[in-house]
Amino acid sequence: MAKDKERSVNPAQQQRKLEKAKQLKKNRAEVQSRRNEKLARRNPERLQRQIDDIKALEAAGDIKPREKAILEELERDLKAVKKAREALGENAPKFGGGQRRREGDGGSNVLGKRRHDGERKQHQRRDSSGSDTDDSVRRIPMPEDTPPPVPRELRRYFPRKEENDAGTQPNTALPPKPQSAPAVKTTYESAPQIRDLRKEAINRFVPDVVRKKQEAAKGGPTGRLLEPEELDRLEAEGYMGRTNHERDASPLAGPDEEDKARKLAEEEARFLQELEMQDSDAGADNDGKAKVDIEDAEQTITRPSRHVEIEEVEDEDA
Structure with missing residues (x-):
């Protein structure tokens, strides 16, 4: 009976079933990987802070039913995020510097643009000793405030840059429109037409x-x-x-x-x-x-x- 059953199975159909099962398994794996990547982009520390705040309200007795439902949802999300980050391992995005910024780490991370990985680019000041400026020029004192306005007498002989630029710019105005010729008017008469x-x-x-x-x-x-x-x-x-x-x-x-x-x-x-x-x-x-x-x-x-x-x-x- 086993031989008859093996003979009745179509090998081509069996191969198609195997390929279909492999494709379904591959699709599930892709969907799961995309879901893990999406969850790993969420910051678990932020979720934990929200959970702690709601638990503090619960301890004080001021929690509402809606906030309790939000607490349960945040706990589920936190578990899913941690599981997704464990699945990704080293490929999981990193969220650094949050705790140090809150504690105030000397203000070193205040300046700079935040990168995609959560870190900030450190602001590096240029050392005056490595500058190409001469020492004699560096010793010249610079004014602390804005310079005084130019007197009106000097403005006559030294016009402003905007006025010079306006004088040198070409005239971009449109030429005057030519006078249009008088329109030809068609006159319609209702005189009778005499025919023989x-x-x-x-x-x-x-x-x-x-x-x-x-x-x-x-x-x-x-x-x-x-x-x-x-x-x-x-x-x-x-x-x-x-x-x-x-x-x-x-x-x-x-x-x-x-x-x-x-x-x-x-x-x-x-x-x-x-x-x-x-x-x-x-x-x-x-x-x-x-x-x-x-x-x-x-x-x-x-x-x-x-x-x-x-x-x-x-x-x-x-």
């Missing part, structure tokens, strides 16, 4: 058939040449610069030309009627009336006029 809508409409609302014929009469967009028959047809329709009076005055006007002129006149009348409709901003009813008027005009042009006479007839039986 009829003229604009003639150039804009042109039927496609009329526009194509006008372009053909001008040579077209490509500037192609027209055949003589096309030129005659455009001239007959009035796209070559001839007016209605010239067409009426031409002796060679045949029936075909009259029909074309009549159609052109109708088309022009229809176009003008559409412009009037757009200018008046009428609705669909006005559009229908305009069409009816145009049809009536066409019928009156094509239909001959008839005169009807009505006579009154008297009834003989009456």
Whole structure:
């Protein structure tokens, strides 16, 4: 059975367990070392003094419950600090000179900067015998008090150093600002804009058939040449610069030309009627009336006029 159990154990899994246990042990050791270092930085003598003060109050009978709890906490901290310092051994920080300072050891430790280890750097006075100063210079008596002020008469000829420095310093003031040019003001006017809508409409609302014929009469967009028959047809329709009076005055006007002129006149009348409709901003009813008027005009042009006479007839039986 033991062999079967050993065979069932995965060696890789067992190795991972061992590594995990080692890592946990290492982490615990690191945490404990950091805790010991933190506790060792506390001064056990100071903790002991606080404990002694609270015990003195306890002996006098003036202790309170909160101070008693603080006493127990300080005793636990003192034990932990001593244990941590014993664990660190020589690496534990040292707190020296506290008792001697309290007793007043000749005042030798008063001066000097405190080091990280708690000791103070001793203040060493320089011996006059080791100085490089000459004896004749050393024997010169030095004034005990500040010198008297300089009279005002001498101040005129010997200006102060601050004034000299102020005179020699360059001028760091900013140059004066240039006068800004007058700002350009934009004026907005509300004057009405006068437009010739009829003229604009003639150039804009042109039927496609009329526009194509006008372009053909001008040579077209490509500037192609027209055949003589096309030129005659455009001239007959009035796209070559001839007016209605010239067409009426031409002796060679045949029936075909009259029909074309009549159609052109109708088309022009229809176009003008559409412009009037757009200018008046009428609705669909006005559009229908305009069409009816145009049809009536066409019928009156094509239909001959008839005169009807009505006579009154008297009834003989009456």
